[in-house]
Amino acid sequence: MILLTRLFSIIILACVSIDGESLSNFNLIQAGTSSDRDQAATTQTRKDKRNAADQLLAEANQLDKQGPAVAEQMIVKARQALGLWRELGVQSRQAEALHLLGNAHGYLNRNDQAMTFYRQALSIRQRINDRPGQGATLGEMGWISLLQSRNDKALDYLGQALAIFHSIKDRSKEGNTLNDLGNVYYRMSRYDQALGRYEKALAIRREVGNRAGESSTLMNIANVHYSRSRYEKALDYYSRSLAISRELKDRAGEADPLNNLGNVYFRLSQYEKALENYSQTLVIHRELKNRSSEGSALNNMGEALEQLGRYDQALEEYRQALSIRREIKDRYGEAITLNNLGEVNRRLGNYDKALEYYRQALSIRREIRDRIGEGDTLNNIGRGYRASKQSEESIRSHQQALSIAREIGDRLGEAAALNDLMLVCRDGKKTRLAIFYGKQSVNLYQEIRGDIKTLEKESQQSFIRSREDTYRNLADLLIGESRLPEAEQVLGLLKQEEYFEFIRRDATSAPRAGSTALTSEEAVIQKRYREISDKIAGIGAERGTLLDKKTRTSTEEQRLVKLEADLVVAGQVFQKFLAQLEAELSNSSETTAKVFYLRESQGLMEDLREMGHGAVALHTLVTDEKYRVILTTPDIQKGFEYPIKAADLNRKILQYRQVLQNPKLDPLPLARDLYKILVEPVAADLKAANAQTLMWSLDGALRYLPMAALNDGEKYLVENYRITVFTPASQARLKDIPGEHWRALGLGVTKSHGERTPALPGVLQEMNSIIREDAARKDTPAGTGILPGTIRLDEEFTQTSMLDGLRQRPSLVHIASHFQFQPGNETSSALLLGDGTFLSMAQIKVLPRLFGGVELLTLSACNTATGGSGATGKEVEGFGVLAQRQGAKAVIASLWPVADYSTKYLMQEFYRLREADAGLTKAEAIRNAQLKLLNGTVVVNEQSQQATRQIIQEELKPGDDKMPRFKSDPNKPYAHPYFWAPFILIGNWL
Known part of the structure; x- marks a missing residue:
């Protein structure tokens, strides 16, 4: 009972409280009932806001995929989303919106604003430990730093991003970041590091099926090959990149390989084709509102127009490009355009203005550590100084450029610097030094030509045509020094094909008037x-x-x-x-x-x-x-x-x-x-x-x-x-009376010993028609040759057998082989022996009285009469003169690569005439033999006629079409001096 009362009392007390505290409680209860309704409304509002924010972020992300063309719309969506997520207090989504705002401003080349948004996004993501988000934002910060030419910062940000993506095993983002790291190294001219990152990125992007990324990395690999003058590889990679972008209908991805294909054509001097590619690129970039790339396209169009001599148009394109690049703070691009403005002004003779533009470009390129660009600008400064007659400053600039080019492996830049040094030294009458530089430049161009040999013929010809002046200037210097064999060799390098497709005794065929008025x-x-x-x-x-x-x-x-x-x-x-x-x-x-x-x-x-x-x-x-x-x-x-x-x-x-x-x-x-x-x-x-x-x-x-x-x-x-x-070597023996009848030693090569020493089928007939073998040789049938003697062909023609034969002191030594002629170089100039080895002039020089007792040494090979000059200008003897110093009283030698069949007839007729009339001098015999070829009285077989027709019917090389053609007579197949004039008689002619 008591308990019940007590309980009741409590209830009463509670009821009494209605007038006091309980009223308040009542009110609270009533209010709580209203709040439930408001809370429901608030919950619905938050849900709506979240849905709206999600929708805005989704739309912003969708716009992000479309790039610069919709960047302004993207900014609106991302800002609205950011405001809502801030109201909602969701930090991860705020970071995402900030990141998207950074992307949008980046598309619009507002790089400083982009970095501000990225920093805010990164701060949040670090605070909430969003590792994937941190990696993404660091990657974008690295990209913007690259665009701002802050390469060290770019490497730092991207390095952090790469570590994150690798740790969380995000292969796709890891591939993207490796690609971006490659871009930074490429911008710094560190090509090996760039290529290494690109190749890793390419493998990952293929692994994850990122076709757009694969296209991008293929293009970047092509960029490295382009910068190293590997144009064939560059064209291949650019074309593969373009094909993927077109397959994906990716306009932004299509623009870059198009532009870079234009760059390759530019380097190959196909300027109209380059301009066409650049123009297509410009259309795409304007369509996508990509200001940075628009500036690049305008600059590139200016370069093509400049090379085509359309200077006013070039200046206009450059000015537009410079304005854009300064507006978006593209220091790298600004330096390029400043350099190009200097080039046009130099071409127009505005040297002071040109040097000022160059200096501005050089300052920027050093600031951003663009080594390849620095070398290019230094070369241009050297040209400006040369044009204004400041040779010492010019040499200094070109030497600096040369050092940089060698350092970074820029072969084209190195060749250009060497060419410019040749020209400056030529102007200063430093001829030997100029020749040295010129030879190095030509050799580099030849090396690059070797790399593009499988490209279409037009590209190969275009490349060498634009560098032809280097070859011709070097040849002209050599001509001025009377170093004609070297000059011929340099000019021969300009040939796209051999003049003739026929057998010549040439182991080193080059790839190949009014009087003066008196005072x-x-x-x-x-x-x-x-x-x-x-x-x-x-x-x-x-x-x-x-x-x-x-x-x-x-x-x-x-x-x-x-x-x-x-x-x-x-x-x-x-x-x-x-x-x-x-x-x-x-x-x-x-x-x-x-x-x-x-x-x-x-x-x-x-x-x-x-x-x-x-x-x-x-x-x-x-x-x-x-x-x-x-x-x-x-x-x-x-x-x-x-x-x-x-x-x-x-x-x-x-x-x-x-x-x-x-x-x-x-x-x-x-x-x-x-x-x-x-x-x-x-x-x-x-x-x-x-x-x-x-x-x-x-x-x-x-x-x-x-x-x-x-x-x-x-x-x-x-x-x-x-x-x-x-x-002088022959003068002491000019009056020596020769023997009436000669005994001969024949040494020859008929077989091929590689591409540079093709077979000489005419040698066997030549030897057998001149020399009849001794009866002692039972393995050989009696010959029908003109002179008695010994023949050693192919494997029997060794240095040992030659020396053994010469010890018998034959009156005549007849050598028919290849002679490898290197102007001015006794060690490299050498005679091919039958076993495939070479006997150099340097070796011959030290063999004591090698040709002692020889009345006539006939060198039925190419270029045996010519010598040259060494690097010091000292004369280097030809084989013919050297043979006289080694005892030969007379030498028949050749002035150029000779034709196999006509040589056989000339030699056979010479010996026949000399042996038939003991009173006939060697001079008269060789004259009569030459006249027989000239006048068509020598008997020629069908095989020889066919070979000769092939020679005459070969196509002319470029430039020869301006020269008068020789009217050949089928009855006089060897009337052209090419066939009868190369051989000269040196020394005793009696």
């Missing part, structure tokens, strides 16, 4: 000189007539005494001429030696009388301003000259040699031109002296010219005279 002073001197010279000629001719008489009257004796006294005076005048000549050329010790040799030539007069056969000597001397020739007969010496610069004469010689080596071109125009310069001044005196055998002592580049192939307008010189060459 009044010169005219006076020349007139006096002519008067003295004519007087000397008259005295000498009269004296010679009297000396030829077996008996003379007393009056004639007195006249002879008087004439000899007059000749003494004339000789003194001649000596004075030589002294003046020596003074004129006092800067050259080599020329002084030549003048000394000319003085000693007076001792030849009596030798000429003893040799007979109408022999006269012609000593030539090429000086900077004149060509001089001294005629020595048994009776007189007389000097002649022709005003022409040495460099101009050398160019004519080189041009004629190129025509001579192409039987499709007419040799007569140049043959007549050179005759006028070299022979016409002395022609009348040759006729007056009844000259029949011309013994030429040839100076400088004249050594590479077949004098027999000069033409007076009606006939070649060989049709009027016997032509021989003599040197």
Whole structure:
């Protein structure tokens, strides 16, 4: 009972409280009932807000996939979403919205604003430990830092992102980040590191099926190959990237490989094709409202227009590009455009303005550590200094550029710097140094050509065409130094194909006129000189007539005494001429030696009388301003000259040699031109002296010219005279009487020993037609050759067998093989032996009296008469001269790669004529053999005719179509000097 009361009391107390505290409680209860209704409403509002925020984020994410074109819409959606998520207090979603705002501003190149949003997003994601989100934002911060040229920051952010994605095993994001790291390293010109990241990224993107990412990385790999001048690989990777982007209908992805394909075509000098690609790229970037890429496309179009010579249009494109790049703070792009503005102004002759643009570009490139760009700008600064005649500053800039190019493996940049150094040194008369730089540049271009050899022909030709000036400038320097074989080799490198597809004895085929006006002073001197010279000629001719008489009257004796006294005076005048000549050329010790040799030539007069056969000597001397020739007969010496610069004469010689080596071109125009310069001044005196055998002592580049192939307008010189060459090495043995009948040693190669030494099928027939084997050789049937002797072919032709054969002191040694000629290099210039080894000129030089007792050494191989100059300018002897020093009394050698079949006929006819008539001189025998080829009286078999037709029908190389064609006569298949003129007789011609 008590308990119940107590309980009741409590209830009463509770009820009493209604008027006081309980009223409050009541009110609370009533309010709670209303709050439930409000809470339901609030819950519904939060749900709506969340749904709205989710929807806005989803829409922003969808817009994010569409890129720059919808960036402004994306900003609106992301801002609205951010506001809602802040109201809702959801930090992860706030971070996502901030990240999207960063992306949108990045698309619009508002990079500073983008970084602000990314930092806010990163701060939240770090606070809530959102590892995937941190990685994503760090990756974007790295990308923006790259765009701002803050490369160290970019590497830091991306490195952090990569570590996160790797730790959480997000392969897709790991691949993306590796790709971006590659981009940073690429921007820093650290190509090996870039390629390593790209290759890892490509593997991951293929693994996860990210086709768009695969396209992007393929393009980036192509960029590395492009920067290293590996254009074939670059085109391949760009094309693969473009194909994927088009397959995915990804316009943004399509633009970049299109642009970069344009870059490759630009490098290959296909500027119209490059411009077409850039224009397509510009359309896409404007469509997508991508300002950064729009600036790049405008800049690239400017570069193509500049190369096409459309400078006003180029400047306009550059100005637009510069404005955009400064607006978006693209320092890398700004430097490129500043550099290009400098280039156009330099081309227009505005050197000060050009240098100012270059300096601005250089400052930025050093600031952002763009090494390849720094090298490019330094090269351009060097060109600006060169144009304004500041050579020392120019050299300094180019050397800095060269150092950078070598450091980063930029072969094209290295070649460009070397080319520019060649030009500056040429301007400063530092010729040997200029040649050195030029050769290095050409070799680099050749290396790059090798890398693009499988590209379409147009691309290969376009690449070399744009660098042709480097080759020609180097060749011109070599020509000026009388280093014609080297010049020919350099020019030969410009050929896209061999002139002829036929067998030649050439182990190293290169991939391959009005007179000068005189000053009044010169005219006076020349007139006096002519008067003295004519007087000397008259005295000498009269004296010679009297000396030829077996008996003379007393009056004639007195006249002879008087004439000899007059000749003494004339000789003194001649000596004075030589002294003046020596003074004129006092800067050259080599020329002084030549003048000394000319003085000693007076001792030849009596030798000429003893040799007979109408022999006269012609000593030539090429000086900077004149060509001089001294005629020595048994009776007189007389000097002649022709005003022409040495460099101009050398160019004519080189041009004629190129025509001579192409039987499709007419040799007569140049043959007549050179005759006028070299022979016409002395022609009348040759006729007056009844000259029949011309013994030429040839100076400088004249050594590479077949004098027999000069033409007076009606006939070649060989049709009027016997032509021989003599040197100091041969002079002591000029009068030696040869044996009536010869015994021969034949050494030859018929088999191929690799691509550079093809088989020579004509050698076997050549040897068998010349030499009949000894009866002692039972394994060989009796031969039908002209001369008795021994033949050693292929495996039997070794260094040991050659030395054994030479110890037997044969009268004739006939060698038919390949000769590997390297101008100016005795070690690399070598004769191919039958076992596939080479015997170099350096080795031959040290073998004691190798050809002692040999009356005639015939080198039926290519380029055996030519020598050259080493790097110091010192003359390097040709094989022919070296053989004379080693004991051979006479040498037949060649001036260019010879045709196999025509050589066989020439040699066979030469030996047949010489053996048939013991009184016939070697000079007359080789002349008659040449005339038989020239006139078509040699019997030619069908196989040889077919090979010759193939030579003549070959297509002309580029540029040859401007030259007159040779009209071939099927009845005279070897009438072109290419076939009969390469072989010259050096030394004893009796």
